[in-house]
Amino acid sequence: MAAPYKAFCATFAFLYVYTIVNVSPLDAAYRAAMVFISVAAGLLAAKYLLRHLERVAAPISRRTGVPAGLVALAVADARTPHAILARALGEGKVDMRHIVQYTFATWPIRVVLLHLRIGVIPIALGALGLLGAAYLAVVYLSSALGFLLATRIRVKWPDVTADVAKTPTVKILRQAASITARYAVFEAVFMALEALGVAVPMEWLPISPEAALVASISAVRPTYGIMAAAPLYHVGRLTPLEVLIALVAGRVAYMTIYEFPRSAVQFYASIYPPAVAAKLTGYTALVMYATALPALAALVALHLMVK
Numbered sequence: 478m479a480a481p482y483k484a485f486c487a488t489f490a491f492l493y494v495y496t497i498v499n500v501s502p503l504d505a506a507y508r509a510a511m512v513f514i515s516v517a518a519g520l521l522a523a524k525y526l527l528r529h530l531e532r533v534a535a536p537i538s539r540r541t542g543v544p545a546g547l548v549a550l551a552v553a554d555a556r557t558p559h560a561i562l563a564r565a566l567g568e569g570k571v572d573m574r575h576i577v578q579y580t581f582a583t584w585p586i587r588v589v590l591l592h593l594r595i596g597v598i599p600i601a602l603g604a605l606g607l608l609g610a611a612y613l614a615v616v617y618l619s620s621a622l623g624f625l626l627a628t629r630i631r632v633k634w635p636d637v638t639a640d641v642a643k644t645p646t647v648k649i650l651r652q653a654a655s656i657t658a659r660y661a662v663f664e665a666v667f668m669a670l671e672a673l674g675v676a677v678p679m680e681w682l683p684i685s686p687e688a689a690l691v692a693s694i695s696a697v698r699p700t701y702g703i704m705a706a707a708p709l710y711h712v713g714r715l716t717p718l719e720v721l722i723a724l725v726a727g728r729v730a731y732m733t734i735y736e737f738p739r740s741a742v743q744f745y746a747s748i749y750p751p752a753v754a755a756k757l758t759g760y761t762a763l764v765m766y767a768t769a770l771p772a773l774a775a776l777v778a779l780h781l782m783v784k
Contacts, residue, residue: 556747
């Protein structure tokens, strides 16, 4: 089935599900269109401007071995480098090691830019000050560990960006349409599931009822959890440790319920074959749990000691 036709069918399903869950079809069309535009614009920028951007990414490239062109593109758009790698994977030029190294090497850049864009950093620092900075430090442990692991992977990189400049514009648009179609299918499924609603009880944590409520809110939307914690913390109803426990526990739940099933799976599966997307999601989850769970356990232990 041709990519444009698949994109049309998937987008139709996307709009239909959005209508069922009482969300504007125009909003649904806008989100699908933005995926297409971002991928197409990123690939076209790589085609015409990549060589001028590589100098910006040279330090990370030297440290990890990942081509500077891919690192530079990660700053502009998260999907574009993966689209290039997916094409190279299909042509047999790279394997899973290259994809994992790129993903982990650019993890700190991508997560900080994302959190600036959606407001996590300004909300955390503005609402909680130094305590917000401590929370962000815990959140960014996973990206720091991922970057460290990327520096330990030893692979020889082909010039995966060399063929981008030679790629016909029509082929670029077809690839963008294919990614958009797969994105729309996953988005439709997850929007239907979200319509059912999810509640995350946190009363089992050894913290006050107010802190447990903050954790429950954070499990659904981390930024809302931060905003809910701030007034309680500033009037002395929550201790600093309770705030950190609530926010970190909520984030672990959010990762499990939303971030991996929806964001990570949807993102990678819209670009890579299912087996590759599953492995990449699994490796990312392993690193995130390997940092978040010990941090949460340490905070709880410290809280029980000083309680």
